[in-house]
Amino acid sequence: MITAPALARRAAAFVAFVVLATACGDDNGNGDAESPEQDTTADVVRLVTYDSFALSDDAAAEFEARTGATIEVIASGDAGTTLTRALLAAGAPEGDVIFGIDDTLAGRALAEDLLEPVSPAGLDRVPADLRIEGEGADLLVPIDTGDVCMNVDAEWFADSGLEVPVTLDDLTEPDYRDLTVVQSPVTSSPGLAFLIGTIDRYGDDGWQDYWSSLDDNGVLVRPSWDDAYYGDYTVSGGDRPIVLSYASSPPAEVVFSEGTRTEPASVVMTDSCTRQIEYAGVLRGTDRPELAAELVEFMLDDAWQSELPLTNFVFPVVDVPLPEEFELWAERPDSPMGLDSELVDERRDDWVESWRELME
């Protein structure tokens, strides 16, 4: 049996060993004593993004062929969470490039000195209405666009004998009670886009009534898109046949079904769509700014852009051919909802606060 003093000695030796080991490991790893995480080997570039981002293997291989660097994805929650995490680390970033800041949150990123200027070749191929104008134009680069829309499980509705809902107002009808799941605008970027869409639709003094009716009709609010889509949507095995997702989600059902599905179960409720633009930028404080800028530039390259539809189910911002699944099943609503980005920037925090007051 180990006696107590012997145990204490062993514990002390262990502690001393661990302290030494970590101290030494620190020195060996790199010269900068306070940042063992800063892997200064130049062949990795770290991309900070949200959980549901999918890196295309082909695009990553092409980037490695061109620059010799591999892409490491650092995912930390939904888009809103990712941005906040980056803001709390601003100046001492956890990666080199951030992707997934959308137009509703862009102002927050620009106000906090989060990014380095970057001027990628190919930006002129992006339509002017997707680019940021004036302040911040050299900080955030538009990479993709999509429409946040309600997806409706048409098969579920066919089975239940209910009509498929087609307008936002339908969602407040008693027939559709307890059938809808959305994301919280506090944490989720589609959630915030949808909130802003409803403010556009129902006006500054009408949106609260709309949300109250949704609430009365049993709407379920989840913190993230993953939670809602994979956890609650009937197509993924949940019990809610109406989910806030993207206009390009139906093709994803077919692509991910690995042959078991020849066409999607869902249809897009085009009345419920809000346009969203996603940006990338170089994080201030990165120790490899050149490589980071190269990655941002590469994100506008055809090699990256043409992969976007079938990996992340969003639309490219440059003119590349769309895959067949997209042509067939992805909706591109003509007149999506949305508000001017300056107005959003000014009022966003108040709206989110009022929404929480109302819904939580």
Added chain:
Amino acid sequence: MTTGPLARRSLIGTLAVTLVFLAVAVPVAALLWRTVAPGGTPEGDAFARMLGSARTWRLIGVTVAQAAASCVVTVAVGTPLAWFLARRTFPGAGLLRTVVIVPFVLPTVVVGAAFASLLGAQGVIDLRGTWWPILAAHLCFNLAVVMRTVGARVAVLDAHLEGAARTLGAGPVGYLRRVALPLITPAVLAAGVIVFLFCLTSFGVIVLLGGGSVSTVEVEIWIRATRQFDLPGAGVLALVQVGAVIATLTVHARLTRHAARDGGASRRAAPRRLRGVGDRAAAFAVVATVGLVTLAPLAALVVQSLRVGDGLGLAHWRNLGTVTAGTSLAVAPLDALFVSLVNAAVAMAVAVGLGLPAAVLAARRPGGLADRALLLPLGVSATTIGLGLLLAVGRPPVDLRRAWWLVPAAQALVALPLVVRVLVPAIRSAPLRLEESAALLGAGPVARWWRIGLPVHRRAIVAGSGLAFVACLGEFGATVFLARSNRPTAPVAIEQLLSRPGAAGYGQAMAMACLLALLCAAVIVVVDRAAGAEGAAPGF
């Protein structure tokens, strides 16, 4: 007493206490500054906005209500349990006592994960989004506090009292009501207030079990800071929390001052064996309660970690060494565990290294400045420390946010009050004369401490170290702000694995929680052996 040879140690103690004070004051000041001057110039907007919002007050109300409810439930279940286990003995009673204590040393995320597996989507009943799983987890977690505090009081009740009461004509009920209850009431109240305090600042349990739909002030600080990026709003709530905690601690100090006046027993009543049907029924009820409150969730945790598809298997355990796609965790769970072990070892060394000289100083004058300064970290919740520290170090001239030791430093701060609570009573009860004699005989301060101080306080030091190690291993509230995504700790990894739907992450989280629970239990068993049963939990 402080003159002469002991003066130098007093200097070290003063330094340690000052360091502890600064380590708490600086983060709080940083958070306060960010609250009153979000743009660099002071303004009071955040206070008006937060304190003027009905939602804030509702949140404060809910927080206090859930803490009060948890406290009432824990005391109601724990007091009879403590009474019975202190007065009766039966085969397995010792084991039962240990089982009740175990959850207290488990990481909050482990207890949270255990109840998530019992009362979650795949559990026995799905109670997600309600307060019930949280109340149950609080009961499980805090039963040890009531058991220890009340049990210790019941054990020293004078055996003559019962005989005297009987002689004077009181029945068993009369004795309980008129004699025993009034005597143990101060201990019950003190335990209740501590449980209230723990539930007031409860974080890991609510993050894991709240599912985003139930929240408290502590969780809201985290949501505002890390989700909404509303640092001033988080700061206001942190200050509200500091106020609430200090008020609770004040109440506790008053209660225990009264409790301390009650003298010990002249003859302790030894626990007796079970006699009769009533005793047996009560024993059965006690075993069933402990089984339901403590063992069932831990068993559910194990079962869920072994559930692979429709059958059982070790796949989740085997996969702990690999990064799993489709989860938010960027490293393998075992790597996170290794980070946790290193952090906890460093943090323990810091907490004991600071806590020991500080406790020596504090023990000299109970209620003195040092004694009170060491209570400071208790008054500031873990999320406040984490967020405050992040803001304090993330500014020029030195940006320390990348420093690996930031996490163990915060953990040491959170563990420090535990270390001090264990050490101070031990040091107070040890005779000072031995050391003074040694000093008179010419022993230097180092020799004195090495030859006398350490051996005399060995048990308390081992107990304090073990407790600090376990607390740091499971620390979540401060760590979650400070851990970088490439160096998550084990509790952060569990939260990240559970934060996304999907079977892969869920099974791994459960396996990881089991592993962490086993580790903590092992540490406590070793400490128990080395320090004796009295040392394993802090006295409140």
